[in-house]
Amino acid sequence: MSFSLRPQPARWFELLTAREDLTLAVETLARTGAVELETHSETATPLVLPDLRGRLEEYNRLAQHYQHYWPQDELRPSNLPGRPVDTFNHALQRLYAWRDAADAVVRRSEALRGELYELEMLREMLLAQGDTPLDLGLLAGAGPALAARLFVLPPRTHIAQIPAAILHTSVHGKVHDFLLAVGPPAEVDLLEQELTLHKGRPMHLPPWLQRGTDASLAALDQRTAAIQAEQRVLEQQLTALQEEHRLVEALGDIARLEWFLTHVEALPVSETFAWVTGWTSDLDGKVLQQALDRAQVRSLLRFPDPPRDKVPPMVFHNPWWAQPFELFARLLGTPARDEADPSRLLVFIVPLMFGYMFGDLGQGFVLLLAGLLLGRRVPTLRLLVPGGLASMLFGLLFGSVFSREDIIPPLWLHPLDQPLLVLAIPLLGGVLLLLLGLLLNGIEAYWRGALRDWLAMDAALLLIYLGGLGLLLTPYAALAALTGLFWYLGARLQRAGGDLRVLGGALGRLLEYTMQLIVNTLSFTRVGAFCLAHAGLSVAVVGLAEAGGHPLLSAIILLLGNGVIIILEGLVVSIQVTRLVLFEFFIRFLRGEGRRFQPLPAPPHKTERT
Template sequence: MTLRPVSASWFELLTSREELGATLDCLAATGSVQLEAYSRSEQRLALPDLRTTLVEYETLARRYGHYWPRPTELRHAPEHDLLEAPRAALEGVRHWAAAAEPLILELEHLAQETEATALLQQLQAQSGDALARLDQLAHAGPVLAGRVYLLPEGGPPQALPPDVLLQRVALEGRLFLLAVGPVEQVALLDQALAARKARVIALPADLPSEAADLGAHLESRRQALVAREHAARTALDALGERHGLAAGLGELALAAWLVTHVPELPVTEHFAWVTGWCAETSDAPLRTALDARDLHYLLRFTPAPENSVPPSVLHNPAWARPFEVFGRLMGVPGTREADPSMLLAFVAPLMFGYMFGDVVQGAIIALLGFLLRNRMPALRLLVPGGLMAVVFGFAFGSVFAREDVIAPLWLHPLGDPLTVLSTALAFGVVVILLGLLLNALQFHWRGELLRWFATDAGLMLAYLGIVGTVLDARLLWALPLGIAWGLLGSMAVTPTDRLGALGHAAGETIERMLQLGVNTVSFVRVGAFALAHAGLSTAVVGIADAA
């Protein structure tokens, strides 16, 4: 548990050529390995054929991927063939695709008919007895033509063919348009409405002539379509099991991982040499995974090769890991950069709770984050945020937008808005000072702490002078002292062209002081959100009481 990322460990693994595929599959399953070729062996196992195989696999996936089952996570036997197995799997997928094509075409047709039937049910429910005879629209011809259109919000164009009879039915921001008229006029209407992204709803040929029977007929048709779709999907599932589709897709998924991470591997006639980076600090997790597959190997963690750049690995406690997403937005921090995840684990929930303080609302947010934490890992951030909203709900005396249920432990935001805003501003000062201290820590890790003391320490002193005037106006003298400190320090650490260094430092100081000022003032928005939340809650309660 540290603010500093660590370097990944270099590992070297020797295995038999026959067990290479199973070994790579095992390493991929750990999720903690990044392979990197490094060997003096001149013979290498290249994987160009796998790329060719995967090109066809991706083509098939674009057409049929929606109908594929979840790939099976395979446990390969030691004699697993690394190159031939994906080819065999692709051949199986080809055979499945040829056999499944009629079923997939039927499913696509049924999906269109089911959607059209559902739209007609909505149209019938909205119109009732006023609806035009859909059976006559369906059988209009050869002189006349009938249509049922569905238009998005905005309605039809102003200019419509004059000889076409229309019935409009509005429904939830959309518009059904029933039309009948001469064939050539309806064709012009098709063109005009196509520009408005209108959809033509296909009418079944067996619609009843009695309006009273239309609703029951459409429901019966919908149920029949659902039954046919279920039968087709059952047949498709059976076809996938017969062709071993899930296992084949798992094999191809491993091949895709190999092509992405393993462009080539050093091999001899009997052995393969696997090297790369591991996120673990010891070899125990890799050994446990390899032993579970009964694989034969030699594994060691050694110093990395010269001139290699190890990836950075974040080692945070479980409660801070959800907040790693913020640091990763700027890329994974390097080993000489600070990982702010643990600080964010405190700062972000505090800000969220302060802005949306309410006991019940916070509890609901925390509960939703807990229930959905595995489906969407990013929602785990809602748990600490919701809990802090509960804490500030007690502080503000807010329970489900009401302020008359419990007494506030601190204050009602609308009763003392200046305190709410100034507290948010003070919180921002603390956050920015933490950022400046993290910057000093990074200088220390780079062995440049004296340089920070000569330059950036003056900037921190100037900032403390500005914010300290709230307590004592005499502290404003720290502003010119800090600026002078930074300028003179920049000249001191620059052995040549000191005047140029002075000018550069002056411009940089002005820019950074403006940034610090703007960033500090921006924290007032946190308090403004708290006031807006309290105001909205008061308005909602007032409207509810008035009703």
């Protein structure tokens, strides 16, 4: 049992690999999700990659201008056959060559995109103005004595005054306002300056516009189709250039090396070899070795004893059904080598408390479905699966289905019929849980080699607690409490060398500890209180539904009421379970003094040996 409750220290690994395979080796280790890199303090040296960060800045400048025209998905890095610097330089050369070949295509594509945007603005204006005999094509060629200009304005823009020399008309579109102005060029220029202050901007009037709105819209559709056809040709040209310069591979190499620079700061390297060291949660080493073999990394992997100056991170080793409950221990930290991992115990404790407070067959089934459907996206919600099952179980015991207690008979009782018993059961469960926490503290003392101290002090406190609880059943339990008291005081006197002055402080600490245990024990009555609150809220929802007076209205009230109970009480009950576990149970034995295992994150794209 001690092994199953005890977290395991991660295993130290050392990997000797060819320097040319360094990036591929680190990537392969990262993809296992089972390594945390750490170097020897006496051998760690900066991983000197000359010019690589400067070249990365060059890449970022290129990306600012051209990233929109690069492939974004399914990047396929090369097998990185050379040094990282050479690989990066080669990839960057491909990007420069692509830029030189594609620059004219890119500029033309951007010009067409801008023209399409203006055409959409023009379409909005034409549709908003309705039928008009105005020939906008003639206005496009106005000059030099007159200037015609179309302005796009934010909606509901107020213009104080337009010069009298300017003829104008306003149109209110769905998204923008438009102002068409015709007048002397100097006056129109002054108007443009004023409208700029109102976040307005001039828009080009194309010469192919026609007399009348319908004719202009038809001409606009023709121009739009021509632009889209040209854009398709340009996209084909860009795709051909991407394949010609192998951008998928070049961008994949750069993304991989950028990841490498982010996560690998120092490694012992020579002209030929590199040495990768750290911790692994793969305690038998099979996963790491198989991954390296599949990637064909030239390497030598071994698992020696860790360096003396290194503190191993701790690894949870629980079966799949207990892994979701590791969340509770992580809320306080990571258990150290001499602390218990309570995850397997919580598999039973947490669902029982949750189900007792949320006992309903139908609502529990909804929680179960939510856990199954959403658990992969949000791992924490996997806890709804055992919680929902426990709720369904207690729903059968309480005879409750979607808040109704008249559908199935209870296998045990209706909570509101016997409230004192409903409160007493979790109180007894809390006593057992606190006793378990005290016993786990003793087991941890044994692991630390401090069992004698625990027997001399904490065991006496445990006996006092048991004796105090036994007084509820028989007065003879006072003998156990008194025995524990004298045991505790005797141990304190022995530790103080017989100095009677320690007894006052010892009694004070004993009183404080005893009161804390009593408060912790009474805290578990809230489990029964929330069970009664859930039952009372269910009765209220059913009462409102029955008072609806119409079957459809009653069904809607019942549906909405159950939805509120599932969301609101589900959240409140989850908080209460977490509080009881952390501050009543864990406080007895769990300190969270271990170092957390932090696996190296995997890169976004995969490298394959070719």
